[in-house]
Amino acid sequence: MVSKLRAGGEDKAVTGDAVQSGAAVGISPAALRGMHITMLRIRRFEERVAELLRDEIKCPTHLYTGQEAVAAGVCANLRDDDYVFSTHRSHGHYIAKGGDLKALMAELYGKATGCSRGRGGSMHLACLEKGLPGSSAIVGGTIPLAVGTALASSLRGVDTVSVAFFGDGAVNEGIWYESVNFAALKRLPVVFICENNLYSTHMPVSACLADTNIYRKAEAFCIPGVQVDGNDALAVYRAAELAVESARQSEGPTLIECLTYRWRGHVGPNFDLEKGLRNREELASWQARCPIETLERLLSEQDMLSVADRKRIYKDIEREIDEAIAFARQSPYPDQSELLANVFKV
Amino acid sequence: MCMGKMTYAQAINQTLRQMLEADGSVFLMGQGVTSPWYVGTTTAGLIDSFGPERIIDTPVSENAVSGTAVGAALAGMRPVLVHPRMDFMYYAMDQIVNHAANWYYMFGGQVSVPLTVWAIINRGGEQAAQHSQALQMLFAHIPGLKVVMPSTPYDAKGLLVAAVRDDNPVVYVDDRWLYNVEGDVPEEIYSVPIGKGVMRRSGSDLTIVAASYMVIEAMKAAEQLGREGVSAEVIDLRSLKPLDEELLLGSVHKTGRLVVADGTWRTGGMSAGISAIVAEKAFASLKAPVGRVTLPDAPAPASCVLEKLYYPGAEDIVMAARKVVAAS
Numbered sequence: 001m002v003s004k005l006r007a008g009g010e011d012k013a014v015t016g017d018a019v020q021s022g023a024a025v026g027i028s029p030a031a032l033r034g035m036h037i038t039m040l041r042i043r044r045f046e047e048r049v050a051e052l053l054r055d056e057i058k059c060p061t062h063l064y065t066g067q068e069a070v071a072a073g074v075c076a077n078l079r080d081d082d083y084v085f086s087t088h089r090s091h092g093h094y095i096a097k098g099g100d101l102k103a104l105m106a107e108l109y110g111k112a113t114g115c116s117r118g119r120g121g122s123m124h125l126a127c128l129e130k131g132l133p134g135s136s137a138i139v140g141g142t143i144p145l146a147v148g149t150a151l152a153s154s155l156r157g158v159d160t161v162s163v164a165f166f167g168d169g170a171v172n173e174g175i176w177y178e179s180v181n182f183a184a185l186k187r188l189p190v191v192f193i194c195e196n197n198l199y200s201t202h203m204p205v206s207a208c209l210a211d212t213n214i215y216r217k218a219e220a221f222c223i224p225g226v227q228v229d230g231n232d233a234l235a236v237y238r239a240a241e242l243a244v245e246s247a248r249q250s251e252g253p254t255l256i257e258c259l260t261y262r263w264r265g266h267v268g269p270n271f272d273l274e275k276g277l278r279n280r281e282e283l284a285s286w287q288a289r290c291p292i293e294t295l296e297r298l299l300s301e302q303d304m305l306s307v308a309d310r311k312r313i314y315k316d317i318e319r320e321i322d323e324a325i326a327f328a329r330q331s332p333y334p335d336q337s338e339l340l341a342n343v344f345k346v
Numbered sequence: 347m348c349m350g351k352m353t354y355a356q357a358i359n360q361t362l363r364q365m366l367e368a369d370g371s372v373f374l375m376g377q378g379v380t381s382p383w384y385v386g387t388t389t390a391g392l393i394d395s396f397g398p399e400r401i402i403d404t405p406v407s408e409n410a411v412s413g414t415a416v417g418a419a420l421a422g423m424r425p426v427l428v429h430p431r432m433d434f435m436y437y438a439m440d441q442i443v444n445h446a447a448n449w450y451y452m453f454g455g456q457v458s459v460p461l462t463v464w465a466i467i468n469r470g471g472e473q474a475a476q477h478s479q480a481l482q483m484l485f486a487h488i489p490g491l492k493v494v495m496p497s498t499p500y501d502a503k504g505l506l507v508a509a510v511r512d513d514n515p516v517v518y519v520d521d522r523w524l525y526n527v528e529g530d531v532p533e534e535i536y537s538v539p540i541g542k543g544v545m546r547r548s549g550s551d552l553t554i555v556a557a558s559y560m561v562i563e564a565m566k567a568a569e570q571l572g573r574e575g576v577s578a579e580v581i582d583l584r585s586l587k588p589l590d591e592e593l594l595l596g597s598v599h600k601t602g603r604l605v606v607a608d609g610t611w612r613t614g615g616m617s618a619g620i621s622a623i624v625a626e627k628a629f630a631s632l633k634a635p636v637g638r639v640t641l642p643d644a645p646a647p648a649s650c651v652l653e654k655l656y657y658p659g660a661e662d663i664v665m666a667a668r669k670v671v672a673a674s
């Protein structure tokens with residue numbers, strides 16, 4: 001499943017094969033534990049959101065369940081001042097980059113204390129102090145924005161890196177090609193992370209792309225293109241580590257295709273199996289490869305996660321989410337007098 | 347105040363140079379900024395002074411290049427993004443509208459987009475339907491965008507300075523038919539307030555409201571009307587959004603008659619919006635129905651014979667004014 005391609009013939013990257021066989025070699029215990037906690041926070045947060053979507057949360061919500069290793073593995077390589085741009089499916093990136101859970105939950109409730117003050121909803125999350133200038137619900141829409149923050153870093157001579165997360169569907173957009181070309185042309189410090197979860201809403205990737213090996217498109221732009229197992233946090237981490245470092249050293253962009261799978265339907269809390277778009281066996285096969293269970297097994301084998309540790313981590317996260325829900329419920333709605341505030345900055 | 351006579355195009359060139367010198371976060375980006383023909387002489391010499399890092403000529407990727415400028419603005423830069431023909435901007439609508447215009451509101455006023463979108467109308471010369479369009483009203487329709495349209499060299503400079511300094515996305519529309527117009531332009535950096543129009547000529551019988559190149563035609567029409575004994579006031583809106591309603595309504599209250607000289611299409615264009623405001627807020631002052639001079643609801647033709655009919659000018663404004671006067 002793991003392959004790579006580096007234009008120009010130079011192959012200096014560590015491939016995912018090494019990760020699968022050599023386990024966690026070369027990744028610090030702190031980074032491994034950090035990714036575990038990040039993935040769990042995303043998973044548990046969204047599991048609770050799925051329950052709340054039935055009654056309390058009204059805005060359209062696209063859950064990330066099953067894809068957590070991608071956000072966690074990439075963002076573990078980023079600093080607070082690095083930029084991350086996300087999509088309509090944005091909770092995972094927001095949490096992995098360090099966004100506050102209370103503000104996120106309040107945003108889903110449309111409250112004034114939300115991370116976008118109740119003006120964005122689930123698809124539009126921002127946390128400036130953590131390098132999240134905002135996520136867009138237009139497929140492919142934030143890809144050039146990441147190129148733009150990368151251009152700003154380049155013009156200013158600072159070493160911040162920009163990351164664009166997008167799905168396989170975005171690769172059908174013209175703006176994807178324009179943006180990757182421009183970034184490659186100008187050698188901008190941006191990393192393109194394609195989360196290929198095999199479906200563009202209801203359409204399988206094979207019904208959309210003439211060549212479903214998305215990473216190979218990098219060759220056309222003379223930049224490195226890598227395909228990794230997106231359910232393996234370590235594989236994602238290693239690929240992102242190289243790409244981020246390369247961008248930080250002004251060596252230009254990288255495209256990483258992470259093969260993964262979203263467990264639930266395109267939008268909302270349901271699995272939508274009855275809709276006939278995919279079968280139960282397919283879902284089960286991916287659930288059997290749960291990215292969190294995979295990492296937990298590895299951490300246990302390496303004596304980095306005791307039963308007691310695990311229990312404590314789960315309990316702490318659950319309490320944090322309880323607090324976030326309570327905060328969201330208790331928070332006020334935006335004041336009606338503010339409907340027309342902030343159309344323009346004054 | 348050191349004042350010099352210069353053309354509209356020279357005023358833009360001087361302003362870009364001064365803003366690039368004054369503020370390290372300003373840069374110019376877009377199709378043809380180093381080309382001798384795309385943007386007239388407005389960017390002449392900039393590449394030599396500021397280099398390819400800050401004068402970025404781009405591939406024809408209107409959408410991604412616009413998005414890149416938006417992203418740079420999100421990071422606190424003040425890009426001037428040029429589209430050398432408005433016709434090419436349809437490709438960029440998603441980034442300008444869905445992203446730049448919405449961003450400040452959509453995230454609760456946390457991060458604004460200090461972007462100048464410099465949009466050039468380049469019509470005439472048998473260029474036909476896809477190289478002639480004046481799309482300012484498309485942008486004026488969008489919440490979160492400001493739209494300015496200077497008609498003089500003085501305003502070309504002052505509004506460009508204001509656009510670059512504004513913390514919001516501003517669509518700065520100029521018309522190549524104005525590029526050789528001469529006027530006095532102070533040497534120093536100054537700004538003309540966005541949202542404020544100006545009275546170009548005082549009159550008592552009729553108000554002609556216009557923007558951009560149509561101000562030139564409106565002034566010619568006012569001269570002609572004066573010879574016919576009709577005293578016409580000419581209002582140059584300068585900004586289409588926000589619109590200087592106070593100036594517009596004040597003039598209509600005074601004269602009681604209105605002709606809108608509009609460089610956009612008739613349906614849903616500038617004249618439609620202005621007529622609605624006047625009907626809503628100055629109905630009692632009107633002595634006659636509003637006159638509208640607009641582009642017809644048709645694409646621009648190529649043939650010069652048809653082109654001449656297509657673009658309205660002073661004579662059309664005079665005829666509309668005579669009709670309004672005759673009706674009251």
